[in-house]
Amino acid sequence: MTSDEQDITRRDFLERAGAAGLGVAFAGRLTAPRARPSRSANEKVVVAVVGLNSRGLVHAQNFARLPNSEVAYLCDVDSAVLGKAATATATTPAHARTPKLIEDFRRALDDKDVDVVSIAAPDHWHTPMAILALKAGKHVYLEKPCGHNPREGELLVAAAKRYGKLVQQGSQQRSAARTIEALQMIRDGAIGTPYLVRAWYANTRGTIGHGKPAPVPSNLNYELWQGPAPRTPYRDNVVHYNWHWFRRWGTGEICNNGTHEIDIARLALGVDYPTSVTSTGGRYHFQDDWEFPDTQEVAFEFGGAKTILWQGQSCNGLKPFERGRGTVTYGTNGSLLLDRDGYLQYDLKQQLVKESLEPRKTNGLELTGDDAATSQHMDNLLDAIRTGAALRAPIADGAKSVLLCHLGNIAQYTGRKLRVDPATGHITNDADAMKYWSRTYAPGWAPTA
Secondary structure: OOHHHHHHHHHHHHHHHHHHHHHHHOOOOOOOOOOOOOOOOOOOEEEEEEOOOOHHHHHHHHHHHOOOEEEEEEEOOEHHHHHHHHHHHHOOOOOOOOOEEEOOOHHHHOOOOOOEEEEOOOHHHHHHHHHHHHHOOOEEEEOOOOOOOHHHHHHHHHHHHHHOOOEEEOOHHHHOHHHHHHHHHHHOOEOEOEEEEEEEEEOEOOOOOOOOEOOOOOOEOHHHHHOOOOOOOOEOOOOOOHHHHOOOOOOHHHHHOHHHHHHHHHHHHOOOOOOEEEEEEEOOOOOOOOOOOOEEEEEEEEOOOEEEEEEEEOEOOOOHHHOOEEEEEEEOOEEEEEEOOEEEEEEOOOOEEEEEEOOOOOOOOOOOOOOHHHHHHHHHHHHHHHHOOOOOOEHHHHHHHHHHHHHHHHHHHHOOOEEEOOOOOOEOOOHHHHOOOOOOOOOOOOOOO
């Protein structure tokens, strides 16, 4: 057997055993209780994919090629994007069904045959759309961040519980074999007692300039694109990606990318809500319309003498530890460096103890983020629906990681340390900071559980 074959065999074993093993070790932190199957184990799960630009196309192609699902609807408010997605999905091997192409996702909610709504729409749509899907009796695969603000996360968790449906947050690194193995090693004491995690994301993004009022493109339903957000005239530097950097629709780099690493950091330390949060940084690189920091450092302090440090570099891609994104967990007996390619374990003398890396490096900065973990994460949701398997990123747990990111933004907005109730995650004794807990919605669009 070649080394590559041995590596594949090892990964397959970990992927099958990892969720169950970590479910015991993490006492439910990584996996939800097993669900009651809602489909036959031999029956395919029918999926509607919403939001098809960039990451959404990955959703469509993965659900189309997984053997346990078929894509029935492709939904997007941009007809040009919809056409490209239809072509890409049609050429996916082994997908016999021709999806219906629709502009308004609510048409898919009316179809009783649809089991799952897979959401990769802009952040301001995540919770309102997911709750509408749950109310319609659908399971949900939801890209991070799960909500535009902390209150939305609370509403979504409550709605999933109320309607008895599964919500898998798109924190796909939880389904990566080497991540599962590394977190188990930390939990088993491989580096002693973990007390600090450094998490980072480093990219070199350019300026978004100053947008100008412009006619809405004929291929775009801008009214529906805005959806739950208060209305504002169309400008030429927002759609399709730069909305990330506007508070009306986006949540900044810490929620856009930091969610992934902060999620892993929280799991490595075995913590939920912090006791305090501080943030420093700003928009340093360009004078333009970008409304979030392009450079940010956030410190999350937890009970039990544990800390997460987040470092966000949106416009300077100098890579910490020669990696564009990742985490380092520091313990009393050593450290563990982890990214999407695998991990490196060191002792206190900085000597390498163990190394496990993918033979081919992934590009963690690539916008679509298509990798093996994504397919495994989606397949985990399908297994949960068909067989009752445990979810690896149930919304009740995933929302806790997203809340940390929101708290980082709120600490940045207020310019002061936030005191946090470690039992609930709520900010204490700071009414001004709590004004950022929710948002104003367009009439008729406020989500309710």
